[in-house]
Amino acid sequence: xxxxxxxxxxxxxxxxxxxxxxxxxxxxxxxxxxxxxxxxxxxxxxxxxxxxxxxxxxxxxxxxxxxxxxxxxxxxxxxxxxxxxxxxxxxxxxxxxxxxxxxxxxxxxxxxxxxxxxxxxxxxxxxxxxxxxxxxxxxxxxxxxxxxxxxxxxxxxxxxxxxxxxxxxxxxxxxxxxxxxxxxxxxxxxxxxxxxxxxxxxxxxxxxxxxxxxxxxxxxxxxxxxxxxxxxxxxxxxxxxxxxxxxxxxxxxxxxxxxxxxxxxxxxxxxxxxxxxxxxxxxxxxxxxxxxxxxxxx
Amino acid sequence: xxxxxxxxxxxxxxxxxxxxxxxxxxxxxxxxxxxxxxxxxxxxxxxxxxxxxxxxxxxxxxxxxxxxxxxxxxxxxxxxxxxxxxxxxxxxxxxxxxxxxxxxxxxxxxxxxxxxxxxxxxxxxxxxxxxxxxxxxxxxxxxxxxxxxxxxxxxxxxxxxxxxxxxxxxxxxxxxxxxxxxxxxxxxxxxxxxxxxxxxxxxxxxxxxxxxxxxxxxxxxxxxxxxxxxxxxxxxxxxxxxxxxxxxxxxxxxxxxxxxxxxxxxxxxxxxxxxxxxxxxxxxxxxxxxxxxxxxxxxxxxxxxxxxxxxxxxxxxxxxxxx
Numbered sequence: 026x027x028x029x030x031x032x033x034x035x036x037x038x039x040x041x042x043x044x045x046x047x048x049x050x051x052x053x054x055x056x057x058x059x060x061x062x063x064x065x066x067x068x069x070x071x072x073x074x075x076x077x078x079x080x081x082x083x084x085x086x087x088x089x090x091x092x093x094x095x096x097x098x099x100x101x102x103x104x105x106x107x108x109x110x111x112x113x114x115x116x117x118x119x120x121x122x123x124x125x126x127x128x129x130x131x132x133x134x135x136x137x138x139x140x141x142x143x144x145x146x147x148x149x150x151x152x153x154x155x156x157x158x159x160x161x162x163x164x165x166x167x168x169x170x171x172x173x174x175x176x177x178x179x180x181x182x183x184x185x186x187x188x189x190x191x192x193x194x195x196x197x198x199x200x201x202x203x204x205x206x207x208x209x210x211x212x213x214x215x216x217x218x219x220x221x222x223x224x225x226x227x228x229x230x231x232x233x234x235x236x237x238x239x240x241x242x243x244x245x246x247x248x249x250x251x252x253x254x255x256x257x258x259x260x261x262x263x264x265x266x267x268x269x270x271x272x273x274x275x276x277x278x279x280x281x282x283x284x285x286x287x288x289x290x291x292x293x294x295x296x297x298x299x300x301x302x303x304x305x306x307x308x309x310x311x312x313x314x315x316x317x318x319x320x321x322x323x
Numbered sequence: 324x325x326x327x328x329x330x331x332x333x334x335x336x337x338x339x340x341x342x343x344x345x346x347x348x349x350x351x352x353x354x355x356x357x358x359x360x361x362x363x364x365x366x367x368x369x370x371x372x373x374x375x376x377x378x379x380x381x382x383x384x385x386x387x388x389x390x391x392x393x394x395x396x397x398x399x400x401x402x403x404x405x406x407x408x409x410x411x412x413x414x415x416x417x418x419x420x421x422x423x424x425x426x427x428x429x430x431x432x433x434x435x436x437x438x439x440x441x442x443x444x445x446x447x448x449x450x451x452x453x454x455x456x457x458x459x460x461x462x463x464x465x466x467x468x469x470x471x472x473x474x475x476x477x478x479x480x481x482x483x484x485x486x487x488x489x490x491x492x493x494x495x496x497x498x499x500x501x502x503x504x505x506x507x508x509x510x511x512x513x514x515x516x517x518x519x520x521x522x523x524x525x526x527x528x529x530x531x532x533x534x535x536x537x538x539x540x541x542x543x544x545x546x547x548x549x550x551x552x553x554x555x556x557x558x559x560x561x562x563x564x565x566x567x568x569x570x571x572x573x574x575x576x577x578x579x580x581x582x583x584x585x586x587x588x589x590x591x592x593x594x595x596x597x598x599x600x601x602x603x604x605x606x607x608x609x610x611x612x613x614x615x616x617x618x619x620x621x622x623x624x625x626x627x628x629x630x631x632x633x634x635x636x637x638x639x640x641x642x643x644x645x646x
Contacts, residue, residue: 039454138577191369
């Protein structure tokens with residue numbers, strides 16, 4: 026392939042992508058990190074006072090709202106795990122009972138085609154205290170039930186979790202379904218022949234075999250949780266008070282409302298750090314799993 | 324744990340006949356019924372929000388105030404749809420969500436061309452040509468695909484806007500920007516930039532599957548880089564193109580944050596207009612108009628989903644697992 030004229034064309038063709046990577050990704054990340062060390066307010070100020078380079082981070086650490094945002098992120102992450110569990114149950118059932126696979130898959134996946142803003146607004150409407158599901162439940166006599174979650178700081182996050190699980194379960198179902206389809210069909214019949222019980226089959230054979238799929242789901246889930254914004258904006262707009270703020274919400278608020286570029290950059294760097302801390306070990310683990318599986322296969 | 328599987332596997336293989344189900348027609352077993360009922364209940368749960376959006380958008384405010392959210396509309400009444408499309412207010416602008424609809428279209432097309440053009444060529448060069456630093460570059464792209472948007476948000480405002488002036492010592496270095504901030508072009512360009520890493524990885528993985536013989540033959544035929552791409556590779560990429568196209572259309576249409584950040588008054592996409600109509604609306608809330616606006620916004624990707632669902636699923640799973 027080392028032909029004269031073919032040497033430079035690929036390199037030239039790669040220039041735009043390389044430029045985008047260098048400028049819009051690498052350069053921009055460095056710029057934001059730099060900004061997080063400065064005292065920039067509305068506009069970029071490049072001077073760093075090295076004596077107090079961490080001032081934005083200190084401010085974030087002492088800001089109760091940012092701590093709330095981080096806590097909410099963790100709550101959302103743990104709550105969203107339900108989407109993986111739910112997705113797996115759905116996939117296992119669909120895979121076991123082949124009837125209606127197409128219809129069920131279509132129904133469970135459609136939330137993914139809908140904008141998070143639309144989803145959030147639909148849930149906001151369902152949670153409407155006077156005209157929503159709450160009212161419906163009271164009308165049919167379940168007056169003890171409280172479905173007015175979004176109005177109270179203590180329950181608002183659970184409302185967002187419900188919406189997020191509804192939106193994401195189908196996606197994890199699709200991933201799990203393709204994972205289940207990859208499992209050798211002989212195992213099912215063999216297990217049947219051996220009289221392995223239903224629960225043992227899943228707990229001891231199927232789930233361990235799907236480690237890779239579960240890891241992938243976990244990676245995608247955690248990345249989504251760190252970035253979560255649209256759903257929060259549409260459902261509660263951060264409220265009541267600041268009880269449903271998430272890091273992305275804090276960052277955007279710092280930049281647009283507080284006009285504090287330095288603080289916003291600091292929050293963004295914290296988000297990047299969290300992503301890296303979750304992402305890198307999980308990717309390494311996945312890669313290791315994959316290599317091990319390949320080594321086994323050969 | 325795995326030994327159970329392995330043992331049973333060997334056992335299954337030692338049986339000459341494949342383990343067949345009894346030949347007689349299988350009756351629906353109680354377990355099957357239980358599973359189907361469970362799945363049906365779940366399906367109902369999944370349909371609730373869409374159902375509520377649709378029925379609410381068809382009701383009159385009088386009926387909505389009665390407070391039965393799940394009831395069917397008294398009569399088919401599309402007034403709320405018309406109002407939502409034509410007259411609903413986003414801020415002080417009362418021209419309905421149609422403004423957003425056309426803005427979204429104007430964002431969609433340039434963005435699709437830019438992102439797919441850029442990433443298909445990049446993926447092709449990385450997969451089929453001898454580029455020494457290809458693997459390093461792929462690894463960096465893989466990392467870029469997972470970077471949170473917020474970390475590059477502000478720089479991209481400057482890049483699409485006025486550019487930046489960096490003081491180096493006593494010298495001010497001015498790096499010019501694109502000067503398109505606040506227009507639909509800015510939104511389109513940012514979409515293309517953010518989608519580039521993941522789409523490149525998808526294209527690269529697809530093109531990697533093209534047999535080396537085809538490339539060798541094409542090279543013998545003295546095909547150049549661009550001729551091979553245009554005459555051989557592109558015609559072979561119909562399937563992946565549809566998958567990527569659907570992935571991109573839905574993600575661009577459904578995006579909110581990029582439209583909010585890089586759009587200006589009058590250039591915001593439909594999701595942003597929708598959020599303004601519902602969340603920041605002044606005066607009494609018209610839930611039927613709100614839900615009609617939401618439905619109209621959700622409509623284009625939903626149509627694509629129901630018509631081309633197969634490719635949609637491939638797209639999202641390809642977007643997810645390419646690692």
